[in-house]
Amino acid sequence: MSKIPVLEIFGPTIQGEGMVVGRKTMFVRTAGCDYSCAWCDSAFTWDGSAKDEIVKMESDEIFTKLKEIGGNQFDHVTVSGGNPPALLKHLDGLIHLLHEHNMEVALETQGSRWQEWFLDVDDLTLSPKPPSSKMKTNWTILDEIIDLLIINNRLAHTSLKIVVFDEKDLQYAEKVHQRYPAVPFFLQVGNDDLQENQPSHLAGHLLEKYEWLIDKVMSNSQLNHVRVLPQVHALVWGGNKRGGFDYVNPPLIS
Amino acid sequence: MSKIPVLEIFGPTIQGEGMVVGRKTMFVRTAGCDYSCAWCDSAFTWDGSAKDEIVKMESDEIFTKLKEIGGNQFDHVTVSGGNPPALLKHLDGLIHLLHEHNMEVALETQGSRWQEWFLDVDDLTLSPKPPSSKMKTNWTILDEIIDLLIINNRLAHTSLKIVVFDEKDLQYAEKVHQRYPAVPFFLQVGNDDLQENQPSHLAGHLLEKYEWLIDKVMSNSQLNHVRVLPQVHALVWGGNKRGGFDYVNPPLIS
Numbered sequence: 235m236s237k238i239p240v241l242e243i244f245g246p247t248i249q250g251e252g253m254v255v256g257r258k259t260m261f262v263r264t265a266g267c268d269y270s271c272a273w274c275d276s277a278f279t280w281d282g283s284a285k286d287e288i289v290k291m292e293s294d295e296i297f298t299k300l301k302e303i304g305g306n307q308f309d310h311v312t313v314s315g316g317n318p319p320a321l322l323k324h325l326d327g328l329i330h331l332l333h334e335h336n337m338e339v340a341l342e343t344q345g346s347r348w349q350e351w352f353l354d355v356d357d358l359t360l361s362p363k364p365p366s367s368k369m370k371t372n373w374t375i376l377d378e379i380i381d382l383l384i385i386n387n388r389l390a391h392t393s394l395k396i397v398v399f400d401e402k403d404l405q406y407a408e409k410v411h412q413r414y415p416a417v418p419f420f421l422q423v424g425n426d427d428l429q430e431n432q433p434s435h436l437a438g439h440l441l442e443k444y445e446w447l448i449d450k451v452m453s454n455s456q457l458n459h460v461r462v463l464p465q466v467h468a469l470v471w472g473g474n475k476r477g478g479f480d481y482v483n484p485p486l487i488s
Numbered sequence: 489m490s491k492i493p494v495l496e497i498f499g500p501t502i503q504g505e506g507m508v509v510g511r512k513t514m515f516v517r518t519a520g521c522d523y524s525c526a527w528c529d530s531a532f533t534w535d536g537s538a539k540d541e542i543v544k545m546e547s548d549e550i551f552t553k554l555k556e557i558g559g560n561q562f563d564h565v566t567v568s569g570g571n572p573p574a575l576l577k578h579l580d581g582l583i584h585l586l587h588e589h590n591m592e593v594a595l596e597t598q599g600s601r602w603q604e605w606f607l608d609v610d611d612l613t614l615s616p617k618p619p620s621s622k623m624k625t626n627w628t629i630l631d632e633i634i635d636l637l638i639i640n641n642r643l644a645h646t647s648l649k650i651v652v653f654d655e656k657d658l659q660y661a662e663k664v665h666q667r668y669p670a671v672p673f674f675l676q677v678g679n680d681d682l683q684e685n686q687p688s689h690l691a692g693h694l695l696e697k698y699e700w701l702i703d704k705v706m707s708n709s710q711l712n713h714v715r716v717l718p719q720v721h722a723l724v725w726g727g728n729k730r731g732g733f734d735y736v737n738p739p740l741i742s
């Protein structure tokens with residue numbers, strides 16, 4: 235068994251974005267990312283600032299902690315990062331354990347690395363990063379990942395999600411949608427104000443940006459089979475992922 | 489051919505709620521409802537106030553109008569009400585025409601009447617009304633509808649959505665979820681301030697109510713396999729459905 239580097243376990247709360255937006259879920263946040271996006275909202279998972287808080291845990295320890303915190307109030311677990319596939323060759327142990335207990339599993343990754351256990355994830359979001367992130371997409375790897383998901387009949391469990399901050403990001407989103415037309419496609423408004431943790435201030439700003447994105451997408455005939463969403467958790471609790479869920483007081487494991 | 493009583497055709501805009509929240513779509517709003525919910529946000533469809541604006545249209549006339557307004561910027565049409573199944577025995581003509589043009593079709597109904605063409609709807613939302621509506625659910629009919637959808641293998645195209653204003657509505661939601669555990673289940677925060685059309689005033693209020701609903705659902709072990717959503721269109725454009733989409737200036741047909 236290989237251990238999983240865990241930074242936070244908390245919930246239940248809602249999934250704030252993407253293909254299962256609103257889903258009641260627990261979060262397991264893992265450490266480590268192979269990217270360093272300009273606007274990363276969970277940079278503490280990879281920039282070293284929280285490295286003393288990382289706890290290496292076996293799957294069954296994670297499961298025990300989930301039950302301790304979430305009781306019988308959940309049946310869905312989101313494995314979050316960072317980018318879990320960057321480090322974790324063996325997340326299948328945790329996924330199977332959760333499945334045995336009739337729980338569903340969601341995971342998001344930028345699609346920089348394939349892992350076999352992607353085929354076991356119930357809600358898999360591929361979120362390649364647009365130009366504003368300052369990262370470069372490896373199209374060869376992304377092609378391979380999506381081919382493997384299609385060949386293995388996983389489309390109903392997969393989505394693409396592009397975060398959009400500006401016009402260039404929108405062009406990137408178009409390109410991704412055209413390249414993979416069969417994959418359910420989500421556009422998400424970017425949050426450019428990570429320091430603003432006053433939800434009431436942030437919400438108005440984010441809703442204006444959301445309206446901008448809606449306008450752009452509605453008038454674009456290359457973006458028809460799409461869904462456009464805000465981050466609803468940021469509207470309610472503010473922008474910074476860590477501590478964003480102030481009503482659950484994220485119990486850091488230690 | 490039987491004609492369809494149409495009140496509004498507009499879009500493209502986003503679907504603001506439910507199973508395909510965020511989906512780029514056109515709206516065809518039909519007249520007529522067999523209910524009169526206390527908090528109906530589209531009462532003009534059935535209270536007589538807009539009866540002079542109803543235009544009876546054939547399916548191909550509706551299709552022509554949709555293309556005229558939406559151009560090549562859509563591939564999804566939401567048939568809205570009122571309650572379309574209350575009057576329309578033959579919506580299949582319109583649905584098939586849209587399918588022939590590779591468009592998907594969504595429809596919401598409270599589930600007070602079965603129609604054969606439910607089996608052709610791509611995104612069918614059943615939204616039985618909770619106690620705060622002052623309406624009474626006919627469980628026999630709702631059971632029949634859901635049985636028929638399950639028998640015909642339509643679960644992937646179906647969802648239940650309960651609007652929640654208060655504790656009693658929440659108990660009602662629990663009951664519905666327990667009665668039909670196999671059907672994807674959505675909880676939606678109710679908008680109790682339909683007169684407030686200043687989006688900035690309304691959004692803060694709705695987000696508070698949304699947070700209340702999230703808290704309630706997170707601590708309720710009977711509501712695990714669920715999704716909790718706001719009405720995102722109301723956050724952006726305000727509460728009253730008619731004219732709520734102020735950026736498209738709904739072109740009333742006439």
Ligand code: SF4
Binds near residue numbers: 269273276
């Ligand atoms: S891929 Fe995700 S976790 Fe990694 S740097 Fe980018 S936004 Fe942050």
Ligand code: SF4
Binds near residue numbers: 522528529531569
């Ligand atoms: S069923 Fe819908 S349209 Fe009919 S009165 Fe109730 S809320 Fe209004």
